[in-house]
Structures are given as structure tokens and as C-alpha cells.
Amino acid sequence: MLGDARFTTHDRDEAQELVQRVYPGSAFRECVAPFTYKQRVVGDGDAVSIARFEVSSRSELAVRFDEVIGIGMASGGDYRATSNDDPLDTARPFLLRPGIARSWSSDHHLMVVNLGVGALARHVGADDQGGRLRTASSAPLTDAAASYWCHVARHAASVFSTSALSSYALIHKATTDLVLASAVDAFGMTVEQVGSPAGDAAMPSAVRRAAQFIEDNAAAPIGIVEIAQAARMSVRGVQLAFRRALDTTPTEYLREARLRHAPEHLATSTPAETTVTEVARVWGFTNLGRFSTAYRQAYEESPRQTLER
The missing domain is CATH 1.10.10.60 (Homeodomain-like)
Known part of the structure; x- marks a missing residue:
């Protein structure tokens, strides 16, 4: 079911609780006052959701991605991040693998498209083939793929956040399928056959x-x-x-x-x-x-x- 939740706070503890609604187990490591935090999450549940974050001051955040792959796009201010301790190129779309992502930022805007690992696996046939989803790269494979992914992510955010489209189930499904397919192609996700238990x-x-x-x-x-x-x-x-x-x-x-x-x-x-x-x-x-x-x-x-x- 399509959801839309938005919040603004100046309290660090409340901001942390809001982040944890999206990514359980996450925590602010540092936060400088005065502090304004904005969060909006739209999407269709476990398959695809899109989170927008705005933070006005310098902060350090640790986020746990559990059974979720995130694809981030940062703009404004200063934003640096790692995924499982691997540095990310945040000047272009970047992939956040299941595990721990850390960010150091100031006065930035961030959009993260959250993709359920199970939904991605089903989309590329991993369940049917008895394989496992593999993410080959933390960046889009080409500049063209990066540009196209940005277009798809913004289109999906617009569809999911437009209340006039909330009752159009087929549009939501088509948008979700487009996001999953675009992520698979743009970041070179594949099914790896595994013969182990x-x-x-x-x-x-x-x-x-x-x-x-x-x-x-x-x-x-x-x-x-x-x-x-x-x-x-x-x-x-x-x-x-x-x-x-x-x-x-x-x-x-x-x-x-x-x-x-x-x-x-x-x-x-x-x-x-x-x-x-x-x-x-x-x-x-x-x-x-x-x-x-x-x-x-x-x-x-x-x-x-x-x-x-």
C-alpha cells in the first residue's frame, strides 16, 4: 500500500527515532546545534520506498540496512559516506549494500531509494533459479546509466508523492517494476548460482x-x-x-x-x-x-x- 509520511524536528533524539522508523538500529553519532532535521518517506512498502532527508548542521550518522539495498543521491552542502567501510563516490548515485552505512555531512539534501532485497531477487529470477543476488558495483556502470537512474528515481518519487495518483494501483506497480529493473541494469546486479546450503x-x-x-x-x-x-x-x-x-x-x-x-x-x-x-x-x-x-x-x-x- 502506498504510504507518505513527513516530519520536521529540531531535537536530535526525535530525529534519531524518525531515522529508526526507516532503518531500525540506526543512530546519530554526532550532531551540532542549532539543528533542523526533515524527513519524508513515500513508497509501496517492502519493495520500493523513497526517503528524502535534509539536515541543517554538521552530523555523523550510522545507518543499518537490513534486507534492503539503498541507492542514494546527495545534493547541496557537504556529504561523505561509506558502505560497510568502503568509501562511496557521492558526487553521483551510489549504492548502499546491506550492512552498515556511515555518513558525515553538513547542510545537505539526500534522497535514498530503498529496494527490498527479496523484491530485487524475485525481479531477476533469483528465487526461481536457486541463486543469490549479487551487487557488482557501488556506482552506476556508465555515465548514461547514472543519468537514467536519476531520471527514474525522480519520476518514482513524483508518482509516489502525488496524492491524486494514490488510487492508481497499476501506475504504482508499473513504477515499482521500472525502479527495480533500472536498479538491476544501472548497477549491474546479477544472479549468482550457488551450490552450497x-x-x-x-x-x-x-x-x-x-x-x-x-x-x-x-x-x-x-x-x-x-x-x-x-x-x-x-x-x-x-x-x-x-x-x-x-x-x-x-x-x-x-x-x-x-x-x-x-x-x-x-x-x-x-x-x-x-x-x-x-x-x-x-x-x-x-x-x-x-x-x-x-x-x-x-x-x-x-x-x-x-x-x-
Whole structure:
């Protein structure tokens, strides 16, 4: 059902409570008075919602994206952000993956299109194919894709916020489908086939959250602490949960996920563009010998053979 909620406050605690209505578990880390905070959220529920934020003073905010992917567009003032500690280019549309986003800003306007991970997965056929949604880039793939995404996001915001269109269900559905399709194409989202038990819907939710976090951030410098935070468990707790559910450890699952990405990277590159050492480094392998051995065991050829094919 289409919703529209807007608020203005000068109180930091109330502002934090308003943010938490959109992103549970979020918190202001710093906020300088005098302070004016404005928030408006429109959308159709779990699939697509659009949040607009205005903050008049310098502030630092930590936001938890849970089962949601956000695509942000910032304007005015100063705005810097990270997604799971990866710096974002906020001069153009930027993608906020499930996990923790942090921002440092002053006197800015921000629009975030929130996309339900489940809705995106269904849109690209992940559920039907037994695969997992993968977000390849935190920025649009091309300048044309960035421009088109801005057009689609503003169009959707206009449709969802126009009260005269509130009873037009087909228009809302078409707009939602357009937003999902545009996000998939603009940011290169794909379905990754996974043969592990991590695709089993019966798996504990904490392990599913951790596994999805690993898949979404396989190239990032993450470790057991970040995985535990994504699962909302202690380090010991997530280790036990992985052992019980998957008969493996979180760090081994991370290593296997990275190893799955390496062949595509090598196969779509040439020796003039990259080296085996560089690909190993990108996917978190600091020991080239161990990477080559694991790669050969998994794919029955050396990484160099894949690169030179």
C-alpha cells in the first residue's frame, strides 16, 4: 500500500527515532546545534520506498540496512559516506549494500531509494533459479546509466508523492517494476548460482544474513568481526551457527566465496590488463602460492591458464 509520511524536528533524539522508523538500529553519532532535521518517506512498502532527508548542521550518522539495498543521491552542502567501510563516490548515485552505512555531512539534501532485497531477487529470477543476488558495483556502470537512474528515481518519487495518483494501483506497480529493473541494469546486479546450503531458506536467519553479507562484500577487506556484526551475533556465536548450519566456518565460507569470483575476473581480463597476483589481491588472497593451489584444486587448471585463454 502506498504510504507518505513527513516530519520536521529540531531535537536530535526525535530525529534519531524518525531515522529508526526507516532503518531500525540506526543512530546519530554526532550532531551540532542549532539543528533542523526533515524527513519524508513515500513508497509501496517492502519493495520500493523513497526517503528524502535534509539536515541543517554538521552530523555523523550510522545507518543499518537490513534486507534492503539503498541507492542514494546527495545534493547541496557537504556529504561523505561509506558502505560497510568502503568509501562511496557521492558526487553521483551510489549504492548502499546491506550492512552498515556511515555518513558525515553538513547542510545537505539526500534522497535514498530503498529496494527490498527479496523484491530485487524475485525481479531477476533469483528465487526461481536457486541463486543469490549479487551487487557488482557501488556506482552506476556508465555515465548514461547514472543519468537514467536519476531520471527514474525522480519520476518514482513524483508518482509516489502525488496524492491524486494514490488510487492508481497499476501506475504504482508499473513504477515499482521500472525502479527495480533500472536498479538491476544501472548497477549491474546479477544472479549468482550457488551450490552450497546457503541458498536454503530453512537456514537460520543469522547465517543467511552473514552469508549474504559475505557474498555482497567478497572483495572488501572484511573478516570475522564484520561478519558477526552483519549476523547480529558475537564472533563465537556466528562461528557456532555456521558450523551447525553449514559444517564450515565463516572465514572458510568467505574464502570459498572469493575463490568463486576469481575465475570470472580472470576470464574477462587479458594479461595486458592484469596479473594473477593482482586478481589474487583483489579477492583477498595475500599468499599467491596458496591461491594458485586452491584455484587448481577447484577448477583443474592454473589461474594463469584461465587468464591466458
